[in-house]
Amino acid sequence: xxxxxxxxxxxxxxxxxxxxxxxxxxxxxxxxxxxxxxxxxxxxxxxxxxxxxxxxxxxxxxxxxxxxxxxxxxxxxxxxxxxxxxxxxxxxxxxxxxxxxxxxxxxxxxxxxxxxxxxxxxxxxxxxxxxxxxxxxxxxxxxxxxxxxxxxxxxxxxxxxxxxxxxxxxxxxxxxxxxxxxxxxxxxxxxxxxxxxxxxxxxxxxxxxxxxxxxxxxx
Amino acid sequence: xxxxxxxxxxxxxxxxxxxxxxxxxxxxxxxxxxxxxxxxxxxxxxxxxxxxxxxxxxxxxxxxxxxxxxxxxxxxxxxxxxxxxxxxxxxxxxxxxxxxxxxxxxxxxxxxxxxxxxxxxxxxxxxxxxxxxxxxxxxxxxxxxxxxxxxxxxxxxxxxxxxxxxxxxxxxxxxxxxxxxxxxxxxxxxxxxxxxxxxxxxxxxxxxxxxxxxxxxxx
DNA sequence: TTATATTTTTAAGCTCGCTTAAATTTATAT
DNA sequence: ATATAAATTTAAGCGAGCTTAAAAATATAA
Numbered sequence: 001x002x003x004x005x006x007x008x009x010x011x012x013x014x015x016x017x018x019x020x021x022x023x024x025x026x027x028x029x030x031x032x033x034x035x036x037x038x039x040x041x042x043x044x045x046x047x048x049x050x051x052x053x054x055x056x057x058x059x060x061x062x063x064x065x066x067x068x069x070x071x072x073x074x075x076x077x078x079x080x081x082x083x084x085x086x087x088x089x090x091x092x093x094x095x096x097x098x099x100x101x102x103x104x105x106x107x108x109x110x111x112x113x114x115x116x117x118x119x120x121x122x123x124x125x126x127x128x129x130x131x132x133x134x135x136x137x138x139x140x141x142x143x144x145x146x147x148x149x150x151x152x153x154x155x156x157x158x159x160x161x162x163x164x165x166x167x168x169x170x171x172x173x174x175x176x177x178x179x180x181x182x183x184x185x186x187x188x189x190x191x192x193x194x195x196x197x198x199x200x201x202x203x204x205x206x207x208x209x210x211x212x213x214x215x216x217x218x219x
Numbered sequence: 220x221x222x223x224x225x226x227x228x229x230x231x232x233x234x235x236x237x238x239x240x241x242x243x244x245x246x247x248x249x250x251x252x253x254x255x256x257x258x259x260x261x262x263x264x265x266x267x268x269x270x271x272x273x274x275x276x277x278x279x280x281x282x283x284x285x286x287x288x289x290x291x292x293x294x295x296x297x298x299x300x301x302x303x304x305x306x307x308x309x310x311x312x313x314x315x316x317x318x319x320x321x322x323x324x325x326x327x328x329x330x331x332x333x334x335x336x337x338x339x340x341x342x343x344x345x346x347x348x349x350x351x352x353x354x355x356x357x358x359x360x361x362x363x364x365x366x367x368x369x370x371x372x373x374x375x376x377x378x379x380x381x382x383x384x385x386x387x388x389x390x391x392x393x394x395x396x397x398x399x400x401x402x403x404x405x406x407x408x409x410x411x412x413x414x415x416x417x418x419x420x421x422x423x424x425x426x427x428x429x430x431x432x433x434x435x436x437x438x
Numbered sequence: 439t440t441a442t443a444t445t446t447t448t449a450a451g452c453t454c455g456c457t458t459a460a461a462t463t464t465a466t467a468t
Numbered sequence: 469a470t471a472t473a474a475a476t477t478t479a480a481g482c483g484a485g486c487t488t489a490a491a492a493a494t495a496t497a498a
Binding site for chain 3: 024025026036037039040041056057
């Protein structure tokens with residue numbers, strides 16, 4: 001229904017780059033929930049406008065211009081999220097969608113004023129770092145997905161993927177919030193799921209969900 | 220460059236209705252700074268969607284659905300203006316354009332939360348009343364344009380048209396803000412301009428500008 | 439290596455909001 | 469009342485972003 005703009009493409013590309021800084025059109029299309037053909041179309045335009053390096057049938061890279069554009073959108077997005085959650089009290093599983101809309105309609109001036117008003121927050125409500133005016137982001141600590149932990153290890157939740165539909169509201173239901181401590185009681189080989197302890201309750205979490213919750217080990 | 224949506228049309232129609240609750244396509248086109256043809260086009264769509272009463276070559280009326288839609292956009296717009304000005308400290312001559320963008324990207328939920336955060340403001344930074352959730356607005360007091368005042372009358376500024384390009388920044392330069400007292404020293408017949416006294420300084424204001432500054436008489 | 443599956447691109451066509459130019463209707467002025 | 473001016477609509481066309489269907493290229497697997 002709603003059209004997706006160049007800004008959305010750049011953000012989605014940046015969010016989903018692989019280890020070598022690339023992304024395939026097919027993945028991009030599925031993230032944006034549009035056809036591959038639409039992606040091809042837009043890639044030609046983004047390439048024409050100097051935001052991506054693109055050659056037929058090849059993976060996509062961002063140019064430095066494209067990258068700073070995307071980072072700025074991420075900055076806008078995350079600052080809005082902090083405002084919505086912290087100032088207006090909107091639940092953390094709702095702020096992503098709202099910020100997605102606001103980020104396109106706000107000048108850098110508004111964002112800078114908001115940032116000041118919020119006293120220069122470093123992370124958004126899901127634990128993602130907020131780029132500063134120059135695109136610099138705080139390096140994450142030793143962050144790992146729950147799936148990478150071993151049995152009998154304890155860890156603290158410091159980031160949750162906000163990009164996956166319905167993940168947050170489910171996670172909230174089972175009691176996970178930022179800063180919460182968890183304990184790995186068991187790892188099930190055959191389906192990759194993890195038995196974790198939160199607030200003294202035992203919960204089995206599927207590998208798909210566990211891989212989107214990021215923690216810091218506690219020794 | 221930027222496309223104007225149905226929402227903008229409805230707001231512009233509502234803002235510029237004449238005394239009998241109508242507006243002509245030509246005026247609408249000039250307010251929106253687009254061609255008459257584009258207006259004709261959109262009117263058919265707005266009519267199809269039940270927001271306006273429209274017949275070829277006739278003036279436009281809003282349906283009740285169109286009116287409540289427009290009022291809600293006005294509500295969004297003005298609440299954003301209050302936030303930008305009051306909370307973020309953005310100057311009153313800049314908030315209109317920024318709010319124009321934000322109003323399209325904000326759910327009613329955000330607006331309601333913002334309204335609460337701002338402690339239910341009654342007017343925007345230019346003195347316009349803010350409709351409540353049900354579309355109800357405080358009736359204005361005995362508001363009149365400066366041009367309607369007589370010589371030797373004093374008045375207090377309570378509203379300034381925010382819809383006219385560059386008007387606000389000019390008005391600010393000559394020292395007019397909400398609440399400021401002015402005195403009508405002279406009215407010049409031949410060009411309709413007014414000689415007013417503000418802060419003990421005498422300023423000649425053209426009729427075009429004076430007609431967009433609204434005041435309340437002081438006895 | 440070759441057959442099959444998947445990904446990507448091309449082609450044709452849609453809606454939306456816009457433009458200019460020409461045709462038509464309505465308003466104004468003498 | 470009629471000529472002229474202004475407002476409005478119609479027509480043709482454009483760019484953006486989308487779709488589906490078919491063609492071409494690349495990846496995978498036997």
